Amino acid sequence: MASIKCGWVGLGLSSKVGVTASNSREFSFMSDILISAHDLLDRLASDAPPTVLDASLPNSPIAAHVPEDDRKIPGALEFDIERVFSDREAVFPHTLPLTEALEEACQGLGLAPDDEIVIYDNRGVYSSPRAYWLLTQAGFKKVKLLDGGLPHWLSLSLPVQQGYSAPAPLPARPALQANESVVSVDEVYDNIARQRFKLVDARSAERFSGAGPEPRPEFPSGHIPSSVNLPFTELLENGHFKSQEEISRLMRSRELDPSDHLTFSCGSGITACIVWVAAELAGYEHLSLFDGSWTAWVMSGRHES
Template structure:
């Protein structure tokens, strides 16, 4: 396999029957920032397992919105699904590119090396009239990876974001719309202030996409270059609740950036916490 986070629909079609391939559909109930694709009847890529970010891959014991899953939660999920780190995972998205990057980053954070995103997702797969199914694969269960560990460097806490304002060592890039970033509109979540993290930079996530696909590495390099970020400077990605931030995170990797991480609490945490400073406007 190549080093890119992405695979093409042709690659996936060719390898669908590989015994060590696991196909995962990433789904989320509420789509914010783009017009959601609604399917009239069940349709999926053959042998796909469906994972829901809001239930399967969120720590439901946390008060945070879409909190990153705990180590024990991931061990339990992987045992139920029969998934191990020796397998190759391909994650696709029924919205094109929306929830899949978040699921990809979760697996990467827990040490999976052979995990990829289907560029174009299910919409492109259907456009090409490739093989489909109307039921998801039933999980059979299996042995758990006892070596499974969470890499803490892939995530940033609110304390780290706060201290970075006083002594900057990384740049926060916010994936929300410009109107939300500037504080021109009310936030969709009740009790959350409008505005953005001081010194953060805005890059709305649709800007790195061409419909269902990521833009080319060259285009993405120009986009990140236009933000005037130092090439060697670490980037931490934020959004409303840690989902669309991962779209930018993958785009940054495609653009050649290597020091990337996720502020998992994102604006749902920062905007609701009265102790955190907020900027409005430019």
């Protein structure tokens, strides 16, 4: 883990800090995917603390406004999805980078596949699942998401630092596996007739139906034929994932069964990863991502056919 260059602001590292009746969320559903704020606090005080990654996105039409805040979780490194962990040469935003480029980005942050990693973002649950997907599909085995993200951490008055820590780059690029979970626009088009997988759209019901606008005004709203709408917001509650039981109920209400092969889509590959993580939490295993999502579908011209 990279050394911390900024002083911490707040209380000392102790899992007993700030535990009140209002923190009952800390003792609810956790998993191999999620870690609670107080469990992370304990891990940061250990002899081998995890690497903490901040995968927040800046305010934009696709990311709801949050106040500018330089407070970070102690030791946090900047996981820059837009400028570093996406293919900047791609036509579509947030496109999965080539494996070699991902290796270089991980080398620069000092990330190795065997590292224990905790990811968060500043909206509770928004862009951190994208970072989780990028790393786990590249072969990282010990990656967790901070339940409730930075907002929950701050609400508990847990320690913070001002600004990011300095990364300690690896001496060589880590050997990562190619991401085999991506589905292309041609495969999505072919699936309309063949139905090899169920396409799950994470956008709002208004955007899916065409009644509401897309955040990018140059794109029409609507949906891909035969896709199912499961807005990512329905899987969340107060910045946390809902319980495994509630997620399973919502999935089954869309006739999405654990044995199904599910492919997730959204506007440009960010919130689809929220539904991906929710599906993992509910025990679904056959998962893919339409990385280009609605943006790629519209730019392919197939929405007009």
